[in-house]
Amino acid sequence: MSKPNSARKRWLISQAELETWLDGLAQAQTLIAPRDISGVVLYHPVAKSDEIAAGFTRPVLSVKEVFFPPTERLLSIEKTGAEIHLNETLPEGQTTVFGVRPCDARGARLLDAVFLDTAPADPYYARRRENTTLIGLACKEMGPTCFCTSVGGAPDDPTGVDVMLYPAEGGYLAEAISDKGHALLADAGWPESVVGGAAFSGGEHFPVPEKGKWPEHFNNDYWMKMSERCLSCRACTYVCPTCRCFAVRDEVLGPGEFERIRCWDACTGENYRRVAGGHKPRAEKGERLRNRFFCKFYYYPEQYGLGSASACTGCGRCIEVCPAGVDITEVLMNLEKPA
């Protein structure tokens, strides 16, 4: 398991110090943190640290929605007579996200591969990413559906965040991970600490089929069998930290006013990939679910050069939200079993 890096600076802070710090951040910029909204925990803007939820495994939606919101305006369009004006609408403002789970931070890095590292970079995503500081919070324990340890993550993995907080005796051990995080913590004015936090140990492990093996499972009958209970909704993909499909459409707002928006879309939906003439290349539920799993464990790693890593962060959200009981860990464990 990853341990706090000895080369990095660390600070031991109390719960009260953390709250004061967060209150200060909330004053200076938009602070987004897990918040209980009518019983559902979501990454949501908070005005004060006492609005932050505690005692839950992870928010229902991943931190993806901060960088890649469900609906984003790409352009506003004005038409006067024969003239058409296109106005760029890039997001503004600095944001800090507190309480980012390691699986979510990993999800953000995986989305970077698509939206930032592959030219041309997506300006909307890039702007949000650039203007956002991530404060990670290590998980004390794994939730009932978590399996990050099986896909190369850990509940206390600090990669991908700017500042990492580890629960420690008497408060938190704060560690600066990036330069941005370093500047943020140096400003806080806490005395530096040499105390080490306890590293996470344990966590369930099961073997995930290797990337090279996936192509042979393409025609496996298992896909049709396991997908029968699937309802073809999009819950699993919308809560997933790395599902990133979207659709773009121009909408009419009023006389001479239009906007171009992009919205989340999902390969599990029936009409995804429908083409002119009505043909659906993935008409069956099994073909659609197979695509989702192949995307996570084969297409995506292959396309974006992730090596042996997968695009699944093991957060287990899809297992939790599925109304019909489709379970990704069951699929991974059964795929290599003879039918």
Added chain:
Amino acid sequence: MNYEPRIIAFLCTWCSYTGADTAGIARMKSPANIRAIRVPCSGRVSPELVMRAFDQGADGVLVLGCHIGECHYDTGNHRAAKRLPILHALMQFAGLEAERFHLDWVSASEGERFSRIATEFTDAVRGLGPVSWRVGPGGWKAAAESLLPPDEEVPMPALDCAGKTDAIRAKAKELLTNGEVGCVIGYEVGPRGRTRPTFVYSAEEAGRLVWNPDVSNNLASYLPIKLKSKGKEAPKKVAVVVKPCDSRAVNVLLAENQFARDQVHVIGVTCEGVQDGGGNLQVRCQTCSERSPVVYDTLVGEVPADIHAGAITQSDRLESLPPRERMEFWLSEFDRCIRCYACRQACPMCNCPTCLYERDDSTFVGMGIGLNEKRTFHLGRAYHLAGRCVGCNECERACPMEIPISLLNQKLAGEIEKAFGHRAGLTVTPSPIVTILSGEYKEG
């Protein structure tokens, strides 16, 4: 006061549109606030059009058709008379002031009547001030806490399910062995101990089937897809395990010709209720009146005594709030929606090949995952379920955002029962608002 409301009036070309002309020719005064839209019949005014008008900022919507018995197409205004009051009730429940919508009848010769109705309606809307239905670009600040108190918790009674499990397995085995059905849709316990739907194709596998307090999914949802699939291995007849609420869904599907009665073998199981994640009786089961399936070929279990009599429901509580608070409640709830369509997909009644709210060419709702679009989708879906929803509440259970969708459905089920004495799926009868030959709308 300078405020002048914008009013959309849908006028039937055969009567009220001409009635408006008559008023004009007679030089009667009519308010200039009315934007008249000429339609071939009041029956043409689909509820989506009314909702769209409000979504786009109308302060009031007026629909005027021919008097009952005088429709140019015989029954068009009957449809309007049945449907639009249901929509009116729904929109009021979602926080629209009652006075902002009005349905009435004006013949071609009744210029004076047109003028009077238009003036009275405009005055009433003017008195209310500008509409707050459409959520502006500034967005909406959701309330952090639900405006309704949490549901009452009723512990799940201890049940002995072994007998039912054995009976289901035995029946499935028999049906698969003698070849009567090609597939049995039932419940199994998956990994992590979660009960979920399962599809059994051979007698050897029948041992997987279970019955327990977690049998929540409405398996009737799978019937249309299963029975319409055209593959070589597609079974001609399937058996399905149903709870009493699910059995009502089978009746509605039969009434809507989704499949034929002889294509399904219904294994109906009597029900004491199912539990939620916290080990309590699900809220839907607290007010459920059906303890025994309404349609079955095989009956499993004894009919239980009533376990819990329905108390005051959340729907009643919401109804007692003023419109502004109701709107706040619903906007706060819909704000969480991500349009994942889990509610729709889990619903046995939502079986359109392409949902009206997902069509690429839909003019009723945009593609955005914004508050206006989300509300239109949910209210539209609730309206489409009026007289069809059997109250299985799978939509609400499937919702990852815990939006109390079922309150909308309960509200409309109540309205339909009040107006037509119809409860969905008790018999093989379609919703009264899609038929014209029976169950006419009763005033009040």
